[in-house]
Amino acid sequence: xxxxxxxxxxxxxxxxxxxxxxxxxxxxxxxxxxxxxxxxxxxxxxxxxxxxxxxxxxxxxxxxxxxxxxxxxxxxxxxxxxxxxxxxxxxxxxxxxxxxxxxxxxxxxxxxxxxxxxxxxxxxxxxxxxxxxxxxxxxxxxxxxxxxxxxxxxxxxxxxxxxxxxxxxxxxxxxxxxxxxxxxxxxxxxxxxxxxxxxxxxxxxxxxxxxxxxxxxxxxxxxxxxxxxxxxxxxxxxxxxxxxxxxxxxxxxxxxxxxxxxxxxxxxxxxxxxxxxxxxxxxxxxxxxxxxxxxxxxxxxxxxxx
Numbered sequence: 001x002x003x004x005x006x007x008x009x010x011x012x013x014x015x016x017x018x019x020x021x022x023x024x025x026x027x028x029x030x031x032x033x034x035x036x037x038x039x040x041x042x043x044x045x046x047x048x049x050x051x052x053x054x055x056x057x058x059x060x061x062x063x064x065x066x067x068x069x070x071x072x073x074x075x076x077x078x079x080x081x082x083x084x085x086x087x088x089x090x091x092x093x094x095x096x097x098x099x100x101x102x103x104x105x106x107x108x109x110x111x112x113x114x115x116x117x118x119x120x121x122x123x124x125x126x127x128x129x130x131x132x133x134x135x136x137x138x139x140x141x142x143x144x145x146x147x148x149x150x151x152x153x154x155x156x157x158x159x160x161x162x163x164x165x166x167x168x169x170x171x172x173x174x175x176x177x178x179x180x181x182x183x184x185x186x187x188x189x190x191x192x193x194x195x196x197x198x199x200x201x202x203x204x205x206x207x208x209x210x211x212x213x214x215x216x217x218x219x220x221x222x223x224x225x226x227x228x229x230x231x232x233x234x235x236x237x238x239x240x241x242x243x244x245x246x247x248x249x250x251x252x253x254x255x256x257x258x259x260x261x262x263x264x265x266x267x268x269x270x271x272x273x274x275x276x277x278x279x280x281x282x283x284x285x286x287x288x289x290x291x292x293x294x295x296x297x298x299x300x301x302x303x304x305x306x
Contacts, residue, residue: 010029011033011036015037015271016038016039017271018065020040037067039067039069040284040290042069042070043071045187046292062286067274068290071189072189076274076282078270080267082260084258084261094257095219096250123177123238124150124175124178125149125150125151125179126152126176126179127153127179128194138182141208142180142182144232145180145234145235147235169198172198177238177241178204178242179204179206180208181195181208182208195213196262199217199260204222204251206223207222207225208224221254222251223238223241
């Protein structure tokens with residue numbers, strides 16, 4: 001495997017991986033063998049690349065790609081951002097020894113009055129906004145949560161900056177109870193990279209997005225905002241956890257049974273294995289439909305903001 005295109009003619013390779021950060025508007029090589037696999041590689045969601053159009057992904061080069069390689073579960077070669085190992089086999093995740101309360105616990109908890117001053121509430125929530133722009137639903141989520149809990153929003157366009165430390169996530173975990181991980185792109189199967197930075201630390205992550213977190217992470221290792229009917233219900237639950245250390249600590253139960261491995265090296269091994277196995281002929285008539293079809297990115301439906 002090499003990225004040196006001058007090492008030998010492109011037609012000599014069994015596969016050519018094409019990273020589609022920029023639209024491909026012409027063939028990468030003049031000659032191509034029939035058995036050669038051209039692979040559409042995209043580890044980021046479609047919404048980050050507005051320069052991709054149906055014209056340059058479908059009309060110019062129809063049936064150009066044989067396989068896909070991306071974060072999506074239905075890709076020919078799926079690229080998980082991380083793995084929690086060792087797994088318990090086909091029976092599924094090992095369950096917590098002490099079952100945690102479900103999000104329905106909010107039914108028996110007193111409501112949290114909107115705060116009049118952040119200093120009155122000891123619960124601290126961190127949210128890092130890498131980009132100055134937020135989608136309306138994400139912006140509404142943060143704004144409503146700020147009515148009930150202290151949420152420190154950090155980033156280039158915010159008053160607070162990212163902790164200046166050798167290990168910013170670990171520094172942040174010392175000062176905050178929860179970390180918001182909001183998938184602003186709203187793309188199915190897209191798991192936010194930052195989740196894996198905080199999962200091993202002593203801070204509880206609150207996720208909201210279309211990532212299939214349940215399939216790839218141990219149960220009760222994070223708080224899923226989509227399980228709550230409203231932001232106020234979520235705030236009640238977070239306050240409950242902060243006020244009950246034993247319940248908060250249950251989110252770390254899995255660390256005695258599993259460990260997190262970032263960027264599994266087996267990703268590229270899967271490509272090599274697939275090339276060694278007999279494969280039926282395949283070509284995507286329209287990679288545009290694949291990338292923007294049934295798994296098309298969509299924004300939150302707003303239920304969590306009720």
